[in-house]
Amino acid sequence: MARLTRALWHTSEEQSVLLEEPLPAFQEGCCLVQTAWSLLSCGTERLVALGRVPPELQERMRVPYMGGAFPFPVKYGYSLVGRVVAGPRPWRGRWVQAMHPHQEAAWMRIEDLNPLPEGMPPRRAALFPNVETALTALWDAPLKIGERVLVVGFGLVGSLVARLVQPLPGVELVVVEKQAQRAALATQMGFCVQDAAQLPAAFDCAFHCSASAAGLQLCLDHLGPEGTAVDLSWYGTRSVPLKLGGRFHPNRLTVKSSQVSSLPPAMRPRWSHQRRREAVWRLLNDPLFDQHLTHTLPFESAPAFFQSLRKGVPPGLGYVLQYGGGEGG
Template sequence: MPRALWVTAAGEVALLDAPLPPRADGQLRLRMLASGISRGTERLVLHHRVPESQYAVMRAPLQLGDFGGPVAYGYCGVAMVEEGALSGRRVFVLAPHQEALVAPAHFCTPLPDALPTHRAVLGANMETALNIMWDARPLAGERALVIGAGVVGLLAAFLLARFPGVQVTVVDPDASRAAIARALGADFRAPAEAPADQELIIHASATEAGLNLALSRAGFEARLIEASWFGAARPALPLGEAFHQKRLQIISTQVGSVSPAMRGRRTHGERMALALDLLRDDRLDGLLEPPIAFADLPRHYAALLERPALCPLVTYPETTA
Protein backbone atom coordinates (compact mmCIF):
# COMPACT_ATOMS: atom_id res chain seq x y z
CA MET A 1 0.00 0.00 0.00
CA PRO A 2 1.40 3.47 -0.85
CA ARG A 3 2.45 5.72 2.01
CA ALA A 4 2.39 9.45 2.64
CA LEU A 5 4.21 11.74 5.05
CA TRP A 6 1.70 12.62 7.78
CA VAL A 7 1.98 15.29 10.46
CA THR A 8 0.71 13.17 13.33
CA ALA A 9 1.03 15.82 16.08
CA ALA A 10 2.61 19.24 16.41
CA GLY A 11 6.26 18.82 15.43
CA GLU A 12 5.93 15.08 14.68
CA VAL A 13 5.75 13.20 11.36
CA ALA A 14 5.56 9.58 10.20
CA LEU A 15 5.13 7.60 7.02
CA LEU A 16 1.62 6.13 7.16
CA ASP A 17 -0.62 4.34 4.69
CA ALA A 18 -2.51 6.42 2.14
CA PRO A 19 -4.95 4.01 0.45
CA LEU A 20 -5.83 4.77 -3.17
CA PRO A 21 -9.49 5.00 -4.17
CA PRO A 22 -10.59 3.41 -7.45
CA ARG A 23 -9.83 5.64 -10.43
CA ALA A 24 -12.95 7.28 -11.87
CA ASP A 25 -13.49 8.91 -15.25
CA GLY A 26 -11.51 12.13 -15.53
CA GLN A 27 -8.96 10.97 -12.97
CA LEU A 28 -5.35 9.80 -13.30
CA ARG A 29 -3.41 7.23 -11.33
CA LEU A 30 0.01 8.67 -10.53
CA ARG A 31 3.33 7.32 -9.28
CA MET A 32 5.37 10.03 -7.60
CA LEU A 33 8.82 10.70 -9.02
CA ALA A 34 9.93 13.68 -6.91
CA SER A 35 8.50 16.33 -4.62
CA GLY A 36 9.74 19.60 -3.24
CA ILE A 37 9.34 20.92 0.29
CA SER A 38 7.93 24.43 0.61
CA ARG A 39 9.73 25.31 3.83
CA GLY A 40 7.77 28.35 5.00
CA THR A 41 4.26 26.96 4.65
CA GLU A 42 5.13 23.40 5.64
CA ARG A 43 6.86 24.65 8.80
CA LEU A 44 3.61 26.36 9.83
CA VAL A 45 1.66 23.17 9.13
CA LEU A 46 4.15 20.99 11.04
CA HIS A 47 3.88 23.14 14.17
CA HIS A 48 0.09 23.66 13.94
CA ARG A 49 0.47 27.38 13.28
CA VAL A 50 -2.13 27.68 10.53
CA PRO A 51 -4.85 29.98 11.95
CA GLU A 52 -8.23 28.26 12.20
CA SER A 53 -9.75 31.12 10.21
CA GLN A 54 -7.51 30.09 7.28
CA TYR A 55 -8.07 26.33 7.34
CA ALA A 56 -10.27 26.37 4.23
CA VAL A 57 -8.15 28.92 2.37
CA MET A 58 -4.84 27.16 3.01
CA ARG A 59 -6.07 23.65 2.33
CA ALA A 60 -3.96 22.11 -0.44
CA PRO A 61 -5.95 20.69 -3.39
CA LEU A 62 -5.09 17.03 -2.67
CA GLN A 63 -4.36 17.32 1.06
CA LEU A 64 -5.11 14.27 3.20
CA GLY A 65 -6.69 14.86 6.60
CA ASP A 66 -7.24 18.24 8.20
CA PHE A 67 -5.23 20.98 9.92
CA GLY A 68 -5.14 20.50 13.65
CA GLY A 69 -5.30 16.71 13.27
CA PRO A 70 -3.30 14.16 11.32
CA VAL A 71 -2.64 15.76 7.93
CA ALA A 72 -0.55 15.03 4.84
CA TYR A 73 0.28 18.37 3.27
CA GLY A 74 2.22 19.52 0.23
CA TYR A 75 1.83 20.92 -3.26
CA CYS A 76 5.11 20.41 -5.14
CA GLY A 77 4.85 16.95 -6.75
CA VAL A 78 6.10 15.56 -10.04
CA ALA A 79 4.60 12.23 -11.02
CA MET A 80 4.35 9.70 -13.82
CA VAL A 81 0.85 8.99 -15.11
CA GLU A 82 0.32 5.22 -14.97
CA GLU A 83 -3.39 5.13 -15.85
CA GLY A 84 -5.64 7.68 -17.51
CA ALA A 85 -5.69 10.16 -20.35
CA LEU A 86 -2.04 11.25 -19.99
CA SER A 87 -0.63 7.75 -19.48
CA GLY A 88 3.14 7.72 -19.86
CA ARG A 89 3.52 11.48 -19.38
CA ARG A 90 5.21 13.31 -16.51
CA VAL A 91 2.99 15.86 -14.79
CA PHE A 92 3.22 18.48 -12.06
CA VAL A 93 0.60 17.87 -9.39
CA LEU A 94 -0.39 19.85 -6.29
CA ALA A 95 -0.04 16.83 -4.00
CA PRO A 96 1.49 15.92 -0.63
CA HIS A 97 4.65 13.87 -0.23
CA GLN A 98 3.28 10.42 -1.06
CA GLU A 99 4.29 7.44 -3.14
CA ALA A 100 1.18 7.21 -5.32
CA LEU A 101 -2.18 8.89 -5.70
CA VAL A 102 -5.32 9.26 -7.77
CA ALA A 103 -5.97 12.83 -8.89
CA PRO A 104 -8.41 14.68 -11.14
CA ALA A 105 -6.80 15.33 -14.51
CA HIS A 106 -7.37 19.09 -14.18
CA PHE A 107 -5.01 19.13 -11.18
CA CYS A 108 -2.19 17.74 -13.33
CA THR A 109 -0.11 19.80 -15.77
CA PRO A 110 2.12 18.00 -18.31
CA LEU A 111 5.80 18.88 -18.09
CA PRO A 112 7.66 20.31 -21.09
CA ASP A 113 9.78 17.51 -22.52
CA ALA A 114 12.98 19.48 -21.94
CA LEU A 115 12.27 20.17 -18.24
CA PRO A 116 14.13 17.79 -15.89
CA THR A 117 11.97 16.02 -13.33
CA HIS A 118 13.85 17.33 -10.30
CA ARG A 119 13.75 20.99 -11.37
CA ALA A 120 10.02 20.68 -12.07
CA VAL A 121 9.33 20.45 -8.31
CA LEU A 122 9.82 24.23 -8.35
CA GLY A 123 6.60 24.56 -10.35
CA ALA A 124 4.44 25.82 -7.49
CA ASN A 125 7.12 28.30 -6.39
CA MET A 126 7.53 29.60 -9.95
CA GLU A 127 3.76 29.92 -10.24
CA THR A 128 3.84 32.07 -7.09
CA ALA A 129 6.68 34.20 -8.49
CA LEU A 130 4.79 34.62 -11.76
CA ASN A 131 1.67 35.77 -9.92
CA ILE A 132 3.85 38.22 -7.97
CA MET A 133 5.02 39.70 -11.29
CA TRP A 134 1.43 40.10 -12.46
CA ASP A 135 0.56 41.89 -9.21
CA ALA A 136 3.74 43.99 -9.23
CA ARG A 137 3.56 45.07 -12.90
CA PRO A 138 7.26 45.94 -13.22
CA LEU A 139 8.22 48.81 -15.50
CA ALA A 140 11.28 48.97 -17.74
CA GLY A 141 14.12 50.74 -15.99
CA GLU A 142 12.76 50.48 -12.43
CA ARG A 143 14.93 49.98 -9.38
CA ALA A 144 13.67 46.77 -7.77
CA LEU A 145 14.49 45.29 -4.39
CA VAL A 146 13.75 41.70 -3.35
CA ILE A 147 13.98 41.13 0.41
CA GLY A 148 14.36 37.46 1.30
CA ALA A 149 16.53 35.07 -0.75
CA GLY A 150 14.37 32.01 -0.28
CA VAL A 151 13.08 30.09 -3.29
CA VAL A 152 10.19 32.46 -4.03
CA GLY A 153 12.32 35.56 -3.56
CA LEU A 154 15.05 34.25 -5.85
CA LEU A 155 12.55 33.20 -8.51
CA ALA A 156 10.97 36.65 -8.34
CA ALA A 157 14.44 38.18 -8.81
CA PHE A 158 15.06 35.82 -11.75
CA LEU A 159 11.88 37.04 -13.45
CA LEU A 160 12.50 40.72 -12.64
CA ALA A 161 15.97 40.50 -14.19
CA ARG A 162 14.33 39.61 -17.52
CA PHE A 163 12.59 43.01 -17.73
CA PRO A 164 14.50 45.60 -19.79
CA GLY A 165 16.63 47.93 -17.71
CA VAL A 166 15.34 46.75 -14.34
CA GLN A 167 18.04 46.92 -11.68
CA VAL A 168 17.39 44.04 -9.27
CA THR A 169 18.97 43.76 -5.82
CA VAL A 170 18.37 40.77 -3.54
CA VAL A 171 18.77 41.36 0.21
CA ASP A 172 19.30 38.59 2.75
CA PRO A 173 21.42 38.12 5.90
CA ASP A 174 22.70 34.78 4.54
CA ALA A 175 25.73 35.66 2.43
CA SER A 176 25.77 32.14 0.96
CA ARG A 177 22.81 33.20 -1.21
CA ALA A 178 24.91 35.81 -3.04
CA ALA A 179 26.27 33.46 -5.71
CA ILE A 180 22.88 32.12 -6.78
CA ALA A 181 21.33 35.62 -6.76
CA ARG A 182 24.08 36.91 -9.03
CA ALA A 183 23.85 33.87 -11.28
CA LEU A 184 20.16 34.70 -11.77
CA GLY A 185 20.95 38.25 -12.86
CA ALA A 186 20.59 40.22 -9.61
CA ASP A 187 22.93 42.12 -7.31
CA PHE A 188 23.15 40.94 -3.69
CA ARG A 189 23.43 42.96 -0.48
CA ALA A 190 23.32 42.35 3.27
CA PRO A 191 20.35 44.07 4.97
CA ALA A 192 22.46 46.95 6.29
CA GLU A 193 23.64 47.64 2.72
CA ALA A 194 20.21 47.55 1.07
CA PRO A 195 19.89 50.47 -1.38
CA ALA A 196 17.36 53.24 -0.74
CA ASP A 197 14.82 54.94 -3.03
CA GLN A 198 13.61 51.69 -4.55
CA GLU A 199 10.55 51.93 -6.80
CA LEU A 200 9.40 48.31 -6.58
CA ILE A 201 9.98 46.10 -3.54
CA ILE A 202 9.09 42.41 -3.25
CA HIS A 203 9.04 41.33 0.39
CA ALA A 204 9.51 37.57 0.74
CA SER A 205 11.37 37.09 4.02
CA ALA A 206 8.31 36.39 6.23
CA THR A 207 9.95 38.43 9.00
CA GLU A 208 8.96 41.63 10.73
CA ALA A 209 12.51 42.94 10.27
CA GLY A 210 12.36 42.31 6.54
CA LEU A 211 9.04 44.09 6.15
CA ASN A 212 10.30 47.08 8.13
CA LEU A 213 13.43 47.17 5.98
CA ALA A 214 11.25 47.19 2.87
CA LEU A 215 9.37 50.26 4.10
CA SER A 216 12.59 52.05 5.02
CA ARG A 217 14.09 51.54 1.55
CA ALA A 218 11.01 52.54 -0.44
CA GLY A 219 11.19 55.61 -2.64
CA PHE A 220 8.41 58.09 -3.39
CA GLU A 221 5.18 56.33 -4.46
CA ALA A 222 6.93 52.96 -4.35
CA ARG A 223 4.97 49.71 -4.58
CA LEU A 224 5.67 47.16 -1.85
CA ILE A 225 4.43 43.69 -2.82
CA GLU A 226 3.93 41.52 0.29
CA ALA A 227 4.64 37.96 -0.82
CA SER A 228 5.19 36.43 2.63
CA TRP A 229 2.60 34.58 4.65
CA PHE A 230 2.97 35.16 8.39
CA GLY A 231 0.42 32.61 9.57
CA ALA A 232 -0.83 33.68 13.00
CA ALA A 233 2.01 36.22 13.54
CA ARG A 234 1.22 39.95 13.67
CA PRO A 235 4.24 42.00 12.56
CA ALA A 236 4.46 45.59 13.77
CA LEU A 237 4.86 48.22 11.03
CA PRO A 238 5.97 51.87 11.14
CA LEU A 239 3.01 53.38 9.32
CA GLY A 240 3.77 56.81 10.72
CA GLU A 241 7.06 58.49 9.89
CA ALA A 242 7.36 58.90 6.08
CA PHE A 243 4.78 56.29 5.10
CA HIS A 244 2.10 58.78 4.08
CA GLN A 245 4.44 61.52 2.86
CA LYS A 246 5.98 59.01 0.43
CA ARG A 247 2.50 57.80 -0.65
CA LEU A 248 3.62 54.18 -0.33
CA GLN A 249 1.48 51.24 -1.43
CA ILE A 250 1.47 47.83 0.27
CA ILE A 251 -0.04 45.27 -2.09
CA SER A 252 -0.81 41.72 -1.02
CA THR A 253 -0.18 38.87 -3.41
CA GLN A 254 -1.26 35.27 -3.01
CA VAL A 255 -1.16 32.44 -5.53
CA GLY A 256 -4.60 31.04 -4.64
CA SER A 257 -6.19 33.54 -7.03
CA VAL A 258 -4.93 34.60 -10.44
CA SER A 259 -3.76 38.21 -10.24
CA PRO A 260 -6.40 40.78 -11.24
CA ALA A 261 -4.01 41.89 -13.99
CA MET A 262 -4.56 38.55 -15.79
CA ARG A 263 -7.80 37.28 -14.26
CA GLY A 264 -10.29 36.43 -16.99
CA ARG A 265 -7.44 36.06 -19.46
CA ARG A 266 -5.47 33.18 -17.90
CA THR A 267 -6.78 30.17 -16.01
CA HIS A 268 -4.97 28.49 -13.12
CA GLY A 269 -3.93 25.73 -15.55
CA GLU A 270 -2.52 28.17 -18.08
CA ARG A 271 -0.61 29.97 -15.34
CA MET A 272 0.96 26.69 -14.18
CA ALA A 273 1.85 25.70 -17.74
CA LEU A 274 3.66 29.02 -18.18
CA ALA A 275 5.43 28.61 -14.82
CA LEU A 276 6.75 25.19 -15.87
CA ASP A 277 7.95 26.61 -19.19
CA LEU A 278 9.80 29.39 -17.34
CA LEU A 279 11.73 26.73 -15.39
CA ARG A 280 13.61 25.67 -18.52
CA ASP A 281 16.79 27.41 -17.41
CA ASP A 282 19.69 25.37 -16.06
CA ARG A 283 20.66 28.12 -13.58
CA LEU A 284 17.58 27.27 -11.53
CA ASP A 285 19.11 23.95 -10.49
CA GLY A 286 20.97 26.05 -7.94
CA LEU A 287 17.72 26.40 -5.97
CA LEU A 288 17.54 22.66 -5.24
CA GLU A 289 19.04 21.01 -2.18
CA PRO A 290 20.65 17.53 -2.44
CA PRO A 291 17.98 14.81 -2.75
CA ILE A 292 16.57 12.90 0.21
CA ALA A 293 14.95 9.50 -0.24
CA PHE A 294 11.27 9.41 0.68
CA ALA A 295 11.90 6.52 3.09
CA ASP A 296 14.33 8.72 5.04
CA LEU A 297 12.15 11.84 5.07
CA PRO A 298 10.71 11.51 8.62
CA ARG A 299 14.23 11.56 10.12
CA HIS A 300 15.17 14.79 8.35
CA TYR A 301 11.90 16.67 7.86
CA ALA A 302 11.81 18.91 10.96
CA ALA A 303 15.48 19.84 10.65
CA LEU A 304 15.08 20.67 6.97
CA LEU A 305 12.31 23.11 7.78
CA GLU A 306 14.40 24.89 10.41
CA ARG A 307 17.77 25.27 8.71
CA PRO A 308 18.27 27.88 5.96
CA ALA A 309 17.81 25.49 3.06
CA LEU A 310 16.47 26.41 -0.36
CA CYS A 311 14.17 23.76 -1.86
CA PRO A 312 14.69 20.35 -0.25
CA LEU A 313 14.17 17.66 -2.88
CA VAL A 314 12.48 14.34 -2.10
CA THR A 315 13.01 11.38 -4.42
CA TYR A 316 10.98 8.20 -4.72
CA PRO A 317 11.81 4.66 -5.88
CA GLU A 318 12.39 4.36 -9.63
CA THR A 319 12.76 8.12 -9.99
CA THR A 320 14.01 9.14 -13.40
CA ALA A 321 15.69 12.42 -14.33
Protein backbone atom coordinates in the same frame (compact mmCIF):
# COMPACT_ATOMS: atom_id res chain seq x y z
CA MET B 1 -5.32 -7.58 -1.27
CA ALA B 2 -5.15 -3.79 -1.74
CA ARG B 3 -1.86 -2.25 -2.81
CA LEU B 4 -0.28 -0.05 -0.14
CA THR B 5 1.46 3.29 -0.50
CA ARG B 6 3.22 5.52 2.01
CA ALA B 7 2.50 9.18 2.69
CA LEU B 8 4.00 11.81 4.97
CA TRP B 9 1.76 12.80 7.89
CA HIS B 10 2.26 15.41 10.61
CA THR B 11 0.79 13.82 13.74
CA SER B 12 1.68 16.56 16.24
CA GLU B 13 3.71 19.74 16.49
CA GLU B 14 6.68 17.52 17.37
CA GLN B 15 6.33 14.52 15.05
CA SER B 16 6.06 13.63 11.35
CA VAL B 17 5.84 10.03 10.16
CA LEU B 18 5.46 7.91 7.02
CA LEU B 19 2.19 5.99 7.19
CA GLU B 20 0.90 3.26 4.92
CA GLU B 21 -2.52 3.58 3.32
CA PRO B 22 -4.35 1.42 0.73
CA LEU B 23 -4.60 2.35 -2.93
CA PRO B 24 -7.88 1.53 -4.69
CA ALA B 25 -7.57 -0.86 -7.63
CA PHE B 26 -9.22 1.58 -10.05
CA GLN B 27 -11.04 4.92 -9.98
CA GLU B 28 -13.18 6.14 -12.88
CA GLY B 29 -11.96 9.38 -14.47
CA CYS B 30 -8.66 9.17 -12.60
CA CYS B 31 -5.03 8.24 -13.21
CA LEU B 32 -2.67 6.43 -10.89
CA VAL B 33 0.54 8.46 -10.60
CA GLN B 34 3.80 6.91 -9.40
CA THR B 35 5.71 9.71 -7.73
CA ALA B 36 9.31 10.51 -8.69
CA TRP B 37 9.75 13.92 -7.01
CA SER B 38 7.91 16.27 -4.66
CA LEU B 39 8.91 19.75 -3.60
CA LEU B 40 9.15 20.84 0.02
CA SER B 41 7.92 24.41 0.45
CA CYS B 42 9.83 25.09 3.66
CA GLY B 43 8.10 28.28 4.81
CA THR B 44 4.48 27.18 4.51
CA GLU B 45 5.08 23.53 5.37
CA ARG B 46 7.04 24.49 8.47
CA LEU B 47 4.04 26.40 9.82
CA VAL B 48 1.77 23.46 8.99
CA ALA B 49 4.11 21.03 10.77
CA LEU B 50 4.10 23.29 13.83
CA GLY B 51 0.31 23.51 13.85
CA ARG B 52 0.32 27.26 13.20
CA VAL B 53 -2.43 27.52 10.60
CA PRO B 54 -4.87 30.11 12.02
CA PRO B 55 -8.38 28.68 12.63
CA GLU B 56 -9.96 31.35 10.42
CA LEU B 57 -7.70 30.30 7.50
CA GLN B 58 -7.90 26.54 7.84
CA GLU B 59 -10.48 26.09 5.10
CA ARG B 60 -8.59 28.37 2.69
CA MET B 61 -5.29 26.61 3.45
CA ARG B 62 -6.60 23.17 2.51
CA VAL B 63 -4.88 21.71 -0.54
CA PRO B 64 -6.18 19.12 -3.02
CA TYR B 65 -6.03 15.56 -1.66
CA MET B 66 -5.08 16.75 1.81
CA GLY B 67 -5.64 14.08 4.42
CA GLY B 68 -6.85 14.65 7.97
CA ALA B 69 -7.49 18.17 9.22
CA PHE B 70 -5.66 21.12 10.75
CA PRO B 71 -3.93 21.18 13.07
CA PHE B 72 -3.29 17.39 13.39
CA PRO B 73 -3.09 14.77 12.09
CA VAL B 74 -2.65 16.20 8.61
CA LYS B 75 -1.20 15.05 5.27
CA TYR B 76 0.03 18.15 3.45
CA GLY B 77 2.11 19.21 0.43
CA TYR B 78 1.45 20.78 -2.93
CA SER B 79 3.84 19.88 -5.71
CA LEU B 80 4.26 16.29 -6.79
CA VAL B 81 5.71 15.05 -10.09
CA GLY B 82 5.36 11.52 -11.37
CA ARG B 83 4.48 9.20 -14.23
CA VAL B 84 0.98 7.90 -14.95
CA VAL B 85 1.03 4.11 -14.55
CA ALA B 86 -2.71 3.36 -14.78
CA GLY B 87 -5.80 5.08 -16.15
CA PRO B 88 -7.16 6.01 -19.58
CA ARG B 89 -4.84 4.84 -22.35
CA PRO B 90 -3.90 8.34 -23.68
CA TRP B 91 -2.52 9.24 -20.24
CA ARG B 92 -0.45 6.15 -19.54
CA GLY B 93 3.27 6.81 -19.43
CA ARG B 94 2.89 10.59 -19.35
CA TRP B 95 4.75 12.76 -16.87
CA VAL B 96 2.50 15.05 -14.82
CA GLN B 97 2.72 17.62 -12.04
CA ALA B 98 -0.08 17.94 -9.51
CA MET B 99 -1.06 19.60 -6.26
CA HIS B 100 -0.80 16.65 -3.89
CA PRO B 101 0.78 15.84 -0.50
CA HIS B 102 4.04 13.89 -0.29
CA GLN B 103 3.09 10.33 -1.21
CA GLU B 104 4.63 7.44 -3.15
CA ALA B 105 1.63 6.87 -5.44
CA ALA B 106 -1.90 8.25 -5.70
CA TRP B 107 -5.05 8.21 -7.81
CA MET B 108 -5.84 11.72 -9.04
CA ARG B 109 -8.62 13.18 -11.12
CA ILE B 110 -7.59 13.81 -14.71
CA GLU B 111 -8.63 17.48 -14.46
CA ASP B 112 -6.11 17.92 -11.60
CA LEU B 113 -3.14 16.71 -13.66
CA ASN B 114 -0.75 19.24 -15.19
CA PRO B 115 1.05 17.45 -18.08
CA LEU B 116 4.74 18.23 -18.50
CA PRO B 117 5.71 19.67 -21.88
CA GLU B 118 7.95 17.46 -23.98
CA GLY B 119 11.56 17.68 -22.84
CA MET B 120 10.78 19.19 -19.40
CA PRO B 121 12.98 17.57 -16.72
CA PRO B 122 10.58 16.11 -14.11
CA ARG B 123 12.73 17.22 -11.17
CA ARG B 124 12.66 20.84 -12.37
CA ALA B 125 8.90 20.57 -12.93
CA ALA B 126 8.43 20.28 -9.16
CA LEU B 127 9.13 24.04 -9.03
CA PHE B 128 5.96 24.77 -11.00
CA PRO B 129 3.74 26.23 -8.22
CA ASN B 130 6.55 28.37 -6.82
CA VAL B 131 7.41 29.83 -10.23
CA GLU B 132 3.69 30.50 -10.68
CA THR B 133 3.76 32.37 -7.37
CA ALA B 134 6.77 34.43 -8.43
CA LEU B 135 5.25 35.27 -11.82
CA THR B 136 2.02 36.43 -10.17
CA ALA B 137 4.02 38.68 -7.84
CA LEU B 138 5.68 40.40 -10.81
CA TRP B 139 2.25 40.96 -12.31
CA ASP B 140 1.03 42.37 -9.00
CA ALA B 141 3.87 44.92 -8.86
CA PRO B 142 3.75 45.65 -11.88
CA LEU B 143 7.37 46.31 -12.86
CA LYS B 144 8.51 48.79 -15.50
CA ILE B 145 11.64 48.77 -17.64
CA GLY B 146 14.61 50.39 -15.94
CA GLU B 147 13.26 50.37 -12.38
CA ARG B 148 15.27 49.78 -9.22
CA VAL B 149 14.04 46.59 -7.54
CA LEU B 150 14.74 45.18 -4.10
CA VAL B 151 14.20 41.53 -3.09
CA VAL B 152 14.33 40.91 0.67
CA GLY B 153 14.66 37.24 1.59
CA PHE B 154 16.50 34.83 -0.70
CA GLY B 155 14.65 31.63 0.11
CA LEU B 156 13.07 29.59 -2.65
CA VAL B 157 10.32 32.07 -3.54
CA GLY B 158 12.57 35.11 -3.17
CA SER B 159 15.21 33.51 -5.38
CA LEU B 160 12.60 32.73 -8.05
CA VAL B 161 11.33 36.32 -7.97
CA ALA B 162 14.91 37.49 -8.45
CA ARG B 163 15.34 35.04 -11.32
CA LEU B 164 12.32 36.48 -13.15
CA VAL B 165 13.27 40.11 -12.45
CA GLN B 166 16.92 39.87 -13.47
CA PRO B 167 16.45 39.59 -17.28
CA LEU B 168 14.14 42.61 -17.52
CA PRO B 169 15.78 45.38 -19.60
CA GLY B 170 17.51 48.07 -17.60
CA VAL B 171 16.33 46.86 -14.20
CA GLU B 172 18.70 47.38 -11.26
CA LEU B 173 18.14 44.43 -8.93
CA VAL B 174 19.47 44.16 -5.38
CA VAL B 175 19.02 41.17 -3.03
CA VAL B 176 19.16 41.34 0.77
CA GLU B 177 19.56 38.11 2.72
CA LYS B 178 20.81 38.04 6.32
CA GLN B 179 21.60 34.30 6.33
CA ALA B 180 25.23 34.04 5.19
CA GLN B 181 24.89 30.77 3.26
CA ARG B 182 21.91 31.99 1.28
CA ALA B 183 23.60 35.34 0.59
CA ALA B 184 26.61 33.43 -0.75
CA LEU B 185 24.29 31.34 -2.94
CA ALA B 186 22.73 34.50 -4.35
CA THR B 187 26.17 35.86 -5.22
CA GLN B 188 27.19 32.57 -6.85
CA MET B 189 24.02 32.67 -8.94
CA GLY B 190 24.95 36.10 -10.30
CA PHE B 191 22.73 38.38 -8.21
CA CYS B 192 23.84 41.65 -6.65
CA VAL B 193 23.74 41.17 -2.87
CA GLN B 194 24.03 44.15 -0.51
CA ASP B 195 24.05 44.58 3.24
CA ALA B 196 20.83 46.09 4.55
CA ALA B 197 22.75 48.90 6.24
CA GLN B 198 24.13 50.08 2.88
CA LEU B 199 20.88 50.34 0.95
CA PRO B 200 19.69 53.66 -0.48
CA ALA B 201 16.07 54.75 0.04
CA ALA B 202 15.51 54.85 -3.67
CA PHE B 203 13.83 51.64 -4.88
CA ASP B 204 10.75 51.76 -7.08
CA CYS B 205 9.53 48.34 -6.01
CA ALA B 206 10.40 45.83 -3.29
CA PHE B 207 9.44 42.17 -3.03
CA HIS B 208 9.26 40.90 0.53
CA CYS B 209 9.93 37.16 0.92
CA SER B 210 11.53 36.82 4.38
CA ALA B 211 8.34 36.14 6.38
CA SER B 212 9.46 38.61 9.05
CA ALA B 213 8.26 41.99 10.24
CA ALA B 214 11.83 43.28 10.04
CA GLY B 215 12.05 42.28 6.39
CA LEU B 216 8.84 44.07 5.43
CA GLN B 217 9.95 47.13 7.39
CA LEU B 218 13.25 47.10 5.51
CA CYS B 219 11.33 47.17 2.23
CA LEU B 220 9.25 50.15 3.31
CA ASP B 221 12.28 52.03 4.65
CA HIS B 222 14.05 51.81 1.29
CA LEU B 223 11.28 52.65 -1.16
CA GLY B 224 11.24 55.92 -3.02
CA PRO B 225 8.11 58.12 -3.08
CA GLU B 226 5.02 56.29 -4.40
CA GLY B 227 6.96 53.00 -4.19
CA THR B 228 5.31 49.60 -3.72
CA ALA B 229 6.24 46.71 -1.44
CA VAL B 230 4.79 43.41 -2.70
CA ASP B 231 4.48 40.98 0.21
CA LEU B 232 4.73 37.27 -0.67
CA SER B 233 5.23 36.09 2.92
CA TRP B 234 2.75 34.05 4.92
CA TYR B 235 2.95 34.62 8.65
CA GLY B 236 0.59 32.00 10.07
CA THR B 237 -0.53 33.02 13.55
CA ARG B 238 2.21 35.65 14.05
CA SER B 239 1.48 39.37 14.25
CA VAL B 240 3.50 41.73 12.04
CA PRO B 241 4.26 45.06 13.75
CA LEU B 242 5.34 47.87 11.43
CA LYS B 243 6.52 51.45 11.96
CA LEU B 244 4.23 53.52 9.79
CA GLY B 245 4.61 56.85 11.57
CA GLY B 246 7.69 58.10 9.72
CA ARG B 247 8.10 58.26 5.96
CA PHE B 248 5.27 55.84 5.07
CA HIS B 249 2.42 58.37 4.72
CA PRO B 250 4.34 61.39 3.40
CA ASN B 251 5.81 59.21 0.63
CA ARG B 252 2.47 57.55 -0.21
CA LEU B 253 3.98 54.07 -0.01
CA THR B 254 1.95 50.98 -0.84
CA VAL B 255 1.98 47.49 0.69
CA LYS B 256 0.37 44.99 -1.67
CA SER B 257 -0.41 41.37 -0.88
CA SER B 258 0.35 38.88 -3.65
CA GLN B 259 -1.55 35.60 -3.66
CA VAL B 260 -1.28 33.00 -6.41
CA SER B 261 -4.78 31.56 -5.97
CA SER B 262 -6.31 34.38 -8.03
CA LEU B 263 -5.17 36.34 -11.07
CA PRO B 264 -4.34 40.05 -10.59
CA PRO B 265 -7.35 42.20 -11.59
CA ALA B 266 -5.51 43.84 -14.49
CA MET B 267 -4.81 40.43 -16.06
CA ARG B 268 -8.27 38.88 -15.73
CA PRO B 269 -9.85 40.25 -18.93
CA ARG B 270 -7.25 38.42 -21.06
CA TRP B 271 -5.65 35.75 -18.90
CA SER B 272 -7.01 32.48 -17.54
CA HIS B 273 -5.37 30.13 -15.04
CA GLN B 274 -4.61 27.82 -17.98
CA ARG B 275 -2.85 30.58 -19.90
CA ARG B 276 -0.77 31.36 -16.80
CA ARG B 277 0.15 27.66 -16.48
CA GLU B 278 1.35 27.66 -20.07
CA ALA B 279 3.48 30.74 -19.36
CA VAL B 280 5.06 29.04 -16.33
CA TRP B 281 6.05 26.01 -18.42
CA ARG B 282 7.70 28.32 -20.96
CA LEU B 283 9.69 29.98 -18.20
CA LEU B 284 10.76 26.62 -16.78
CA ASN B 285 12.40 25.70 -20.08
CA ASP B 286 15.40 27.69 -18.79
CA PRO B 287 17.99 25.32 -17.21
CA LEU B 288 18.98 28.10 -14.79
CA PHE B 289 15.98 27.11 -12.68
CA ASP B 290 17.83 23.91 -11.74
CA GLN B 291 20.10 26.10 -9.57
CA HIS B 292 17.13 26.77 -7.27
CA LEU B 293 16.85 23.09 -6.30
CA THR B 294 19.83 22.97 -3.98
CA HIS B 295 19.05 19.81 -1.99
CA THR B 296 17.72 16.36 -2.90
CA LEU B 297 16.53 14.11 -0.06
CA PRO B 298 15.24 10.53 -0.12
CA PHE B 299 11.54 10.26 0.68
CA GLU B 300 12.39 8.05 3.67
CA SER B 301 14.22 10.98 5.29
CA ALA B 302 11.19 13.31 5.21
CA PRO B 303 10.23 12.82 8.91
CA ALA B 304 13.77 13.63 10.03
CA PHE B 305 13.86 16.67 7.74
CA PHE B 306 10.69 18.04 9.34
CA GLN B 307 12.12 17.48 12.81
CA SER B 308 14.97 19.78 11.79
CA LEU B 309 12.67 22.20 9.95
CA ARG B 310 10.61 22.77 13.09
CA LYS B 311 13.74 24.24 14.71
CA GLY B 312 14.31 26.73 11.90
CA VAL B 313 14.36 27.20 8.14
CA PRO B 314 17.45 25.53 6.61
CA PRO B 315 20.09 27.46 4.64
CA GLY B 316 19.37 26.09 1.16
CA LEU B 317 16.74 27.14 -1.40
CA GLY B 318 14.68 24.32 -2.91
CA TYR B 319 14.45 20.97 -1.14
CA VAL B 320 13.05 18.13 -3.21
CA LEU B 321 12.11 14.62 -2.11
CA GLN B 322 13.22 11.77 -4.35
CA TYR B 323 11.11 8.60 -4.56
CA GLY B 324 12.72 5.33 -5.54
CA GLY B 325 15.23 6.07 -8.27
CA GLY B 326 13.79 9.51 -8.98
CA GLU B 327 13.36 8.64 -12.66
CA GLY B 328 13.54 11.47 -15.14
CA GLY B 329 15.60 13.88 -13.03
